[in-house]
Amino acid sequence: AFTPLLAAPTLEDVRSTALNSDEIAYDIVEGLTTEIGPRQGGTEAEARARAWSVAKLKSLGFDNVRIEEYQMPTWVRGEETAEIVAPFTQKLAVTALGNSGSTGDKGLEAEIVYFPTLEDLRSAPDGSLKGKIAFVSHSMMRTQDGSSYGAFGPARFVGPNIAAKKGAAAIVIRSAGTDYHRNPHTGNTNFDAGVTPIPAGALSIPDAENLERMLKRGKPVVMKLKLTPKNVGMHVSGNVLAEVKGSNPQLPIIVIACHLDSWDLGTGAIDDAAGCGIIAAAAKHLKTLGQPKRTVRLLWAGAEEVGIWGGKDYGSKHAAEPHALAMESDFGAGKVWAVDFTLPESASEQKAKIIAALAPLGVVPRKTPASGGADIGAIIAAQKLGIIDLQQDGTKYFDLHHTPDDTLDKIDKAEMRQNVAAWVSTLAIVANYEGQLKP
């Protein structure tokens, strides 16, 4: 009998397998959204998600699958209603922002003061908002690279703190989103030390525009707002780690990250089960090329949404362990369209190899330096790591981001497979390169 000698699979073979037939990434998103659902940092649901993840990563054959726990202060949503009571009466769809204060069970009723933009709120005289509800609007456009979030997200990130300092009783913002559904976008806000958190909510975009139309009619508009979130003290959260062990334990490792927690409103499909699916699938396909030289570590971080607790914990616990490069997937499951690098000059040949490996997937190399993501921020800062960003198309991301609509049906399997193909192509090159990766 004649047994043909099978050629070892090439990078091209693995990229093609991932692109055409990966099931691992989708299976992970399907499992997390169906069997766990929402999994906010610090809650019991996040603990169930960690247990689920350990079982899944072990069944995929990864090495050193484990949980690293930490404690974190936990904020949980309560009731949330908003109603215009004068000059018209109508309920509006609202959700509390993370770290929002409470109105108390009776709610509060106050006149709306309208700020078309965050800059207008910044310009309001101190004390001018005493007893009022500030309403900050804006108009966030779709952008492929997500830059509109940087421009309009601050209404959420810092608007409540500014309004609180100016004496506002509460604040509502137009959701940082690009859709037209009655599903407000939550997300964290932060108050300076010494500033008492005021109730802070996001209106859905149709509701924010309705409120603008009411204000345009020129009469004082009064809102009754009820938000009753609570700080429930310190709770356990944790990171889930897993590895593809490298053949040379002397080489600094590569860490690839996503976050396991999600906001409580949706089931966290695009944010960020997708990222966890993509990186795990890519690491699994990587193994079909044989053992890589460097260890590739998966970090499925905990409690990102509510303060990047997992990423910070990883950065401090692993500060002394040599890392070379960090990558993160946390922008949905849209196609990778661009690649950015922060690598040393000496790695320019490797960079060219990556660009060539990504070209068949339609990926554009850019001159923007790679900056990483939230969960790898601490370890990058601690060790000045190399970074590669596989930039995803975010055109539709802010339709869904932090809303109840972040569900499995929003995942395009073919686009997610393209992500897996881009990731495994990149990992195959960097994990087998023994030279310097730190810039």
Place this chain on the structure above:
Amino acid sequence: AFTPLLAAPTLEDVRSTALNSDEIAYDIVEGLTTEIGPRQGGTEAEARARAWSVAKLKSLGFDNVRIEEYQMPTWVRGEETAEIVAPFTQKLAVTALGNSGSTGDKGLEAEIVYFPTLEDLRSAPDGSLKGKIAFVSHSMMRTQDGSSYGAFGPARFVGPNIAAKKGAAAIVIRSAGTDYHRNPHTGNTNFDAGVTPIPAGALSIPDAENLERMLKRGKPVVMKLKLTPKNVGMHVSGNVLAEVKGSNPQLPIIVIACHLDSWDLGTGAIDDAAGCGIIAAAAKHLKTLGQPKRTVRLLWAGAEEVGIWGGKDYGSKHAAEPHALAMESDFGAGKVWAVDFTLPESASEQKAKIIAALAPLGVVPRKTPASGGADIGAIIAAQKLGIIDLQQDGTKYFDLHHTPDDTLDKIDKAEMRQNVAAWVSTLAIVANYEGQLKP
């Protein structure tokens, strides 16, 4: 000084004005959604909507603007939550169907029995659902003519009654809709006399599909359901009527209808402020052609959603008053794409004129007989009226129908103007035709 003799406007002029610059229809939808919002039949909000409508129709210069009140039994929504408690735990987005029974404040917890279609539920043996929650799914496709609602709507219309008769403790259905948002579709259901209403809810489509995935995993699935709607007895509702008086009071009148009430979840923009805006704008533009021969009466019907109370009241109060023709607009604000007729053979020349007047708007004549709509059903039945249906494109209608997402931003002004143009073209012909219109 020379004063040019202005030619009287033609049908073409009026059609063109409506198509290119109508503001009346949008203004009505904007006003109702902003100043009133949800306006369920029998509620105080519907009463505010009637007062608003009287003022608006008077300001537009219509004749005989008035309210005709009636009493109706009123059902109101309570709390509504659904949670899977085994083998996984996760909340699902649910809303009660109109006429649903209550679970009581403690809710009920029971195993799900899955029926992929309504036919499967019909086939379940009597008593087999004792103590269980029936879950009826289906897969409703987009259709331009709305025929999918006729095919899959029965899961809502009669599913709860069938489940109640088979002993189910409750029923949840996959919403009768075509979107993928976490906004369930409400709508009335009906129980036979002598059948005690069971709690009956609709899950959003992402939630229904999530529940199907849970069931596919093969373990018993248990839901905790809480729906606490109430029947609050008899309340006042009413129709708003207005007219363009005809020059020949001997001629039977034309009635054109929409409904003023809306479901409580959205602001009733496409269902059916749009219809009220379209018919009022068309009637207003009609007047620029001079006084029509026949009186054209606007019927802004009350309480359609919750049992067609306004349409029935109109039919009985006006049964003795001679009518010739009825038309209705209650399918959103998408373009008119087809026209159907139920007219006598003797009116075939008028029919041809209408087809010619609609052709520049892209409207297709069909052989399907016109059947009218809910609010004109009673008067048509009482007097065997002529009917013309200006069929709207419903491709996107069931993304929004009876959900919180039915808001002003969903109105395409250009498409709504095309409706106004089609309506005024049709009215200009039938309101000035003195011959028989009854088939």
